[in-house]
Amino acid sequence: MGGNAQESAHCYTLKFAKAARLASLMAAATALVWAQSLPLEPLHEAGASxxxxxxxxxxxxxxxxxxxxxxxxxxxxxxxxxxxxxxxxxxxxxxxxxxxxxxxxxxxxxxxxxxxxxxxxxxxxxxxxxxxxxxxxxxxxxxxxxEISPFEEAAVHNTPPVLRFEERGPSVQGPRGLTAERTAKVGVPLSLTVWASDDAKLTTSSGAPPRNLGPPVVLRWSKYRGPGQVSFNAERPEIEKLESKEAAFSGKAVVTATFSEPGQYVLQVVANDYSGEGGGGFQCCWTHAQVSVLVQR
Structure with missing residues (x-):
């Protein structure tokens, strides 16, 4: 190979190496930024955002x-x-x-x-x-x-649970929300009853049924708004199964909520079906409802 050809090849090699190194650094930086933006970043016991x-x-x-x-x-x-x-x-x-x-x-x-x-x-x-x-x-x-479809999962036509605060009362299905009103006194447990029903269809990210199949509906109670602390005797209460010809699964759950201070509170109950929290990534199928509680001394 002649001198000019060797010099040209050497320059090309150096340029290629620099470009490759730059690309590698850019990729590493991009990966770092991406990793920092993910919700899977390390959690903290307290003090985080x-x-x-x-x-x-x-x-x-x-x-x-x-x-x-x-x-x-x-x-x-x-x-x-x-x-x-x-x-x-x-x-x-x-x-x-x-x-x-x-x-x-x-x-x-x-x-x-x-x-x-x-x-x-x-x-x-x-x-x-x-x-x-x-x-x-x-x-x-x-x-x-x-755009999402929170009222029906397309693959198996799974739909969210149906919730009621009265056995034959108004119902809600999906994230539309339903609000009931109650009154309570500080320190006195307030009884809350929820009726839940579901089609008991399975939605999983893999399409296969879970190994440990739990109940068709799981409820979780929490404080949504309010000036004081709220204590539930069971945040995730057991659901008593009821006989029903209208749904594949029907049940009832009772919890008590106790309030530490007077004021206006909002309690929320979320019902998840077999798809689990967040619908297994499908944004379907869960239902939430709320109870507005005026608490007095």
């Missing part, structure tokens, strides 16, 4: 839309109370758009929805949460990639 989570949107029969939101509290052992205001606000139209003020530890899926008009278009809502001195902001809008 809380981030809103936009689950997606769905269209209503009247042409309007609902934006479904949850959150991720990165603290393992720290539930947080963040009042509506500068540290917990949704805009525009807020700061109060029905979001929780009590944040349970961990990932909480589809806790509430916000109805927006048919002409919402490319507008956005933003949810700002300041927890433990850390500020997070998320957008929510009608991005086509975020």
């Amino acid at each position: 809380v981030t809103g989570a936009f689950e997606g949107w769905y269209k209503n029969a009247d042409g309007s839309y609902n934006l479904l939101l949850g959150y991720f509290n990165r603290n393992l052992k720290q539930d947080l109370d963040i009042p509506i205001g500068p540290d917990n606000r949704i805009e525009p139209g807020g700061p109060d758009r029905g979001q929780p003020t009590h944040f349970l530890a961990g990932r909480q899926w589809g806790m509430f929805s916000i109805k927006v008009p048919a002409d919402f278009g490319t507008q956005k809502l933003t949810w700002t949460i300041v927890a433990n001195g850390q500020n997070t902001i998320i957008p929510a809008g009608l991005n086509p990639d975020y």
Whole structure:
């Protein structure tokens, strides 16, 4: 090989090596940023942030839309109370758009929805949460990639559980929400009864039934809003199975809630079916309902 050819080849090799090294560094940096942005980042017992989570949107029969939101509290052992205001606000139209003020530890899926008009278009809502001195902001809008089907899972036509606060009373299915009203006294247990039914169909990410198949419906009670502490005798109560010709599974669960201070509270019950929390990634199928409680001394 001639001198010029050797020099050219050497330059090409150096340029290629530099380009490869640069690409490697860029890939490593990108991977680091991506890893930092994942919700799987290391959790803390306390002192970490809380981030809103936009689950997606769905269209209503009247042409309007609902934006479904949850959150991720990165603290393992720290539930947080963040009042509506500068540290917990949704805009525009807020700061109060029905979001929780009590944040349970961990990932909480589809806790509430916000109805927006048919002409919402490319507008956005933003949810700002300041927890433990850390500020997070998320957008929510009608991005086509975020359209969800929370009322039916397409593969097996699984549907969310149905909840009632009275045996033959009004019902709710999916994230639409249902609110009952109760009164209570400080320190006196309030009895709460929920009737639940479900089609008992399976939705799993792999398509295979779970190895340890639990009950068709699992309930979880929690404080959603309120000035004091709420103690449940069972946050995840057992469901008494009932005979029914209308559903594959039907049952009833009773819990008691005790309040530490007077004031207005909102309690929430979430019903998950076999698909599990968050619907196994399908955004279907769970149902939530609320109880508004006026607590007096």
